[in-house]
Amino acid sequence: MVVCFKLIFVVLMIQFEKFQLANGLKVLVHQDTSTPMAVVNVLYNIGAKDENPAQTGFAHLFEHLMFGGSVNIPVYDEPLQRAGGENNAYTTNDLTNYYCQIPAENIETAFWLESDRMLSLAFSEKSLEVQRKVVCEEFKEHYINKPYGDAWHKMRALAYTNHPYRWMTIGAELSHVENAKIQDVKDFFFKFYRPNNAILVVTGNTTTEQVKALAEKWFGPIPAGEPYHRSLPQEPVQEKKRSLEVHADVPMDMLMMTWHMGGRFDAGYHETDLITEVLGGGASARLYEQLIKVKQLFSSIDCYHFGTVDPGLLVIEGKLVKGVSMAVAEQAVLEEVEKIKNELLPQKEVQKVINKTESIICFEDMSIMNRAHSLAFYELLGDANMMNQELEKYQAVTPERIQATANAIFQDQNRNTLYYYSKN
Amino acid sequence: MALDRIKAPLIKDAVDFDIQLKPYQHFTLDNGVEVYSYEGGAEEVMMMDLVFFAGNCYEEKNWVAAATNFLLKNGTHQKTAFELNDYFEFYGAYVNRTCYNETATINLHTLSKHFEALLPVVSELITESNFSEEELKIYQQNQLQRLTLNLKKSDFIANRLIDEYLFGIAHPYGTYSTEAAFKNLTREDLVQFYDRFYKHGKAVIFMAGKFPKNMQSLMNKYIGALPLNQKALPKYDHPIISAATKKYSIVNDASSVQGSIRMARRFPNRHHPDFPGTQVLNNVFGGFFGSRLMRNIREDKGYTYGIHSYLQNHVQECAWMISTDAGKDVCGATIEEVYKEMAILRNEKIDEAELKLVKNYMLGALLGDLDGPFQIMNRWKTYLLNDLDIAYFNKTIETVRAIQPADLQALANQYLQPEDFYELVVY
Numbered sequence: 066m067v068v069c070f071k072l073i074f075v076v077l078m079i080q081f082e083k084f085q086l087a088n089g090l091k092v093l094v095h096q097d098t099s100t101p102m103a104v105v106n107v108l109y110n111i112g113a114k115d116e117n118p119a120q121t122g123f124a125h126l127f128e129h130l131m132f133g134g135s136v137n138i139p140v141y142d143e144p145l146q147r148a149g150g151e152n153n154a155y156t157t158n159d160l161t162n163y164y165c166q167i168p169a170e171n172i173e174t175a176f177w178l179e180s181d182r183m184l185s186l187a188f189s190e191k192s193l194e195v196q197r198k199v200v201c202e203e204f205k206e207h208y209i210n211k212p213y214g215d216a217w218h219k220m221r222a223l224a225y226t227n228h229p230y231r232w233m234t235i236g237a238e239l240s241h242v243e244n245a246k247i248q249d250v251k252d253f254f255f256k257f258y259r260p261n262n263a264i265l266v267v268t269g270n271t272t273t274e275q276v277k278a279l280a281e282k283w284f285g286p287i288p289a290g291e292p293y294h295r296s297l298p299q300e301p302v303q304e305k306k307r308s309l310e311v312h313a314d315v316p317m318d319m320l321m322m323t324w325h326m327g328g329r330f331d332a333g334y335h336e337t338d339l340i341t342e343v344l345g346g347g348a349s350a351r352l353y354e355q356l357i358k359v360k361q362l363f364s365s366i367d368c369y370h371f372g373t374v375d376p377g378l379l380v381i382e383g384k385l386v387k388g389v390s391m392a393v394a395e396q397a398v399l400e401e402v403e404k405i406k407n408e409l410l411p412q413k414e415v416q417k418v419i420n421k422t423e424s425i426i427c428f429e430d431m432s433i434m435n436r437a438h439s440l441a442f443y444e445l446l447g448d449a450n451m452m453n454q455e456l457e458k459y460q461a462v463t464p465e466r467i468q469a470t471a472n473a474i475f476q477d478q479n480r481n482t483l484y485y486y487s488k489n
Numbered sequence: 490m491a492l493d494r495i496k497a498p499l500i501k502d503a504v505d506f507d508i509q510l511k512p513y514q515h516f517t518l519d520n521g522v523e524v525y526s527y528e529g530g531a532e533e534v535m536m537m538d539l540v541f542f543a544g545n546c547y548e549e550k551n552w553v554a555a556a557t558n559f560l561l562k563n564g565t566h567q568k569t570a571f572e573l574n575d576y577f578e579f580y581g582a583y584v585n586r587t588c589y590n591e592t593a594t595i596n597l598h599t600l601s602k603h604f605e606a607l608l609p610v611v612s613e614l615i616t617e618s619n620f621s622e623e624e625l626k627i628y629q630q631n632q633l634q635r636l637t638l639n640l641k642k643s644d645f646i647a648n649r650l651i652d653e654y655l656f657g658i659a660h661p662y663g664t665y666s667t668e669a670a671f672k673n674l675t676r677e678d679l680v681q682f683y684d685r686f687y688k689h690g691k692a693v694i695f696m697a698g699k700f701p702k703n704m705q706s707l708m709n710k711y712i713g714a715l716p717l718n719q720k721a722l723p724k725y726d727h728p729i730i731s732a733a734t735k736k737y738s739i740v741n742d743a744s745s746v747q748g749s750i751r752m753a754r755r756f757p758n759r760h761h762p763d764f765p766g767t768q769v770l771n772n773v774f775g776g777f778f779g780s781r782l783m784r785n786i787r788e789d790k791g792y793t794y795g796i797h798s799y800l801q802n803h804v805q806e807c808a809w810m811i812s813t814d815a816g817k818d819v820c821g822a823t824i825e826e827v828y829k830e831m832a833i834l835r836n837e838k839i840d841e842a843e844l845k846l847v848k849n850y851m852l853g854a855l856l857g858d859l860d861g862p863f864q865i866m867n868r869w870k871t872y873l874l875n876d877l878d879i880a881y882f883n884k885t886i887e888t889v890r891a892i893q894p895a896d897l898q899a900l901a902n903q904y905l906q907p908e909d910f911y912e913l914v915v916y
Contacts, residue, residue: 171500
């Protein structure tokens with residue numbers, strides 16, 4: 066089960082056309098005439114992992130600044146709303162994605178707005194000052210003012226010693242964003258927000274011809290930037306299990322374990338995804354049935370991963386039933402993990418998680434918005450057409466391959482454990 | 490010729506779009522249960538919403554309706570909870586249940602090709618659920634823990650209390666779960682509620698997507714033969730008792746870095762003639778990202794990550810709510826700014842250009858909201874359960890198109906009076 070940035074796979078073949086502008090901007094078009102709407106999606110190949118360790122949270126801060134006006138257009142939202150459009154954006158550790166949905170007849174408004182902010186932002190001091198505050202409030206709302214809100218900060222820092230996945234998109238600490246200067250912001254923009262570091266996807270009631278003309282007109286004149294060659298510090302293979310104890314004012318104990326897993330390009334990715342479904346996907350999954358229902362050690366338990374591009378983490382986390390000791394709960398989780406390593410999964414159980422995946426694919430593919438996100442994401446990975454091959458890859462997974470992958474991942478020296486104790 | 494990037498491209502005004510709510514199809518099962526459906530979409534998927542009149546307004550003891558609804562899927566006389574879930578999940582189907590105030594639902598999302606295999610087991614949930622003591626015990630234990638956790642969150646507490654102030658703790662809209670409510674639940678409570686409001690209850694069904702050819706006969710075979718819609722629903726009478734005190738400040742956690750602010754007033758339901766116009770006013774005020782509250786309090790002052798206002802989605806009576814989490818030291822200033830924005834709406838006519846933007850935004854968003862069979866059916870479901878028809882849809886659109894600054898000012902003077910608002914901060 067992938068969370069946060071849910072990857073979208075497609076059962077119907079999603080047809081698209083692709084071309085590139087002289088400045089390096091890649092453009093993909095998927096036509097669907099059954100809708101009156103269009104989606105214009107711009108993905109920038111810049112995520113929190115590309116940040117300077119002393120200036121974390123910048124990719125996400127930018128997501129906010131991108132709505133603070135561009136060089137020729139003082140306010141981004143108003144013209145879009147006037148044209149009947151809506152927009153939003155998200156930042157992950159791997160990428161930043163901006164999208165608007167608009168009545169197809171007004172599609173040019175989206176090209177005008179998106180191209181102007183790719184050309185240059187307004188870089189107003191006022192916008193920076195306000196958005197710094199807004200992001201700090203976001204930080205407080207989600208990570209300080211919530212019980213267990215700091216768990217992932219601590220887990221990332223524990224599990225990663227070198228790779229920049231060790232900080233969250235919101236930033237490693239508030240001060241990095243609080244201290245952001247306008248010159249830092251400009252440098253970041255002109256390094257990463259260039260046409261040759263972006264992918265434009267248009268879906269909905271449009272034609273390739275129309276998109277070609279509009280893309281040339283609005284994005285064509287934007288100069289290319291220096292190519293960005295990503296070379297991130299890699300995470301060394303973990304050789305010893307690590308753990309951390311936290312004591313906080315929370316109502317119940319929580320156990321969180323992670324194991325390093327492969328990235329999107331590694332063999333075993335699809336097997337790992339299905340392992341998280343077997344363990345944590347729904348009320349018939351193994352952890353739910355055994356640990357919540359049969360043994361009644363946990364009041365909630367989940368197993369998931371983030372679908373990251375670089376090698377990521379497989380996570381099991383749960384809240385303990387009051388009175389259950391951490392050691393007993395941990396042992397019970399490890400027993401389930403051992404089972405999946407030692408016993409071949411029944412064919413029917415593998416079929417179940419493949420069927421579930423097929424269903425997820427079909428449902429997520431219903432909207433032109435999701436199709437735009439997937440096309441952009443798979444193009445970032447190297448080829449948008451990979452989205453049309455995902456189901457086949459899942460269908461090829463066998464019980465033997467799942468067992469082999471489980472044995473590779475679930476090694477004790479590969480594990481990081483956060484024992485989050487209630488002080489009460 | 491140089492490209493003019495200052496001037497916006499020409500647009501078609503959304504007020505000029507032809508926005509239609511496509512009609513539903515309708516048939517009646519042998520037992521009298523009405524089925525409303527909308528067939529369409531490119532993917533081979535479908536959804537079915539079984540709506541029972543089994544919300545918390547029918548319960549005589551706190552939380553019985555919600556617990557019954559939740560445990561529907563936790564075992565029948567033939568199958569354990571695990572076997573039921575395993576069955577549904579093997580087909581990649583999602584069976585969810587949700588309890589509201591008037592109604593409670595069982596919702597199925599599935600690939601169309603599996604509908605025939607799934608429907609008999611969905612039907613089993615309505616006739617054969619057994620509510621074992623063991624399942625109830627696990628539910629109570631886990632819900633109690635969840636409640637303990639939620640009571641640490643200022644936003645959770647604020648949401649509960651504001652509803653209590655508006656409607657009263659004895660009203661279905663104002664009540665909430667407590668430790669005692671969970672502990673006092675008995676198997677007998679659930680079995681009785683189930684027998685009266687599901688097994689022999691009143692239902693209405695909504696379906697959308699791609700249907701198998703024999704959908705109607707399957708529905709009749711597995712749902713149409715059940716003893717539904719045979720008995721009139723009991724009448725209930727829950728008077729609304731609003732709190733006398735209007736302003737509250739509560740410290741839930743002394744170390745909190747934010748306060749959860751809720752401001753709300755009572756507001757009539759969708760049948761009131763002011764409802765559609767007030768939806769426009771609400772959008773100007775705090776209903777979308779470009780609203781005045783958002784521009785002032787987030788985008789100008791940076792007091793919060795977000796601030797929203799909305800009209801609640803109730804059948805009997807609604808409330809107009811303003812909701813935000815703001816920095817601890819700026820909660821007072823945030824509330825002051827909300828009142829200032831109310832005053833501006835009362836005292837000054839909204840600018841024509843701003844109103845046009847809001848109208849276009851609302852209609853463009855509506856066009857997007859009606860895109861797809863599930864969305865169309867969901868809109869119809871809301872209307873039908875609120876006793877509304879296509880005339881309401883058309884009137885809403887007409888109101889958005891035609892409403893004038895003077896109308897909005899009059900509405901603001903009627904409904905945005907500070908003395909009508911409850912005001913709550915939970916730290």
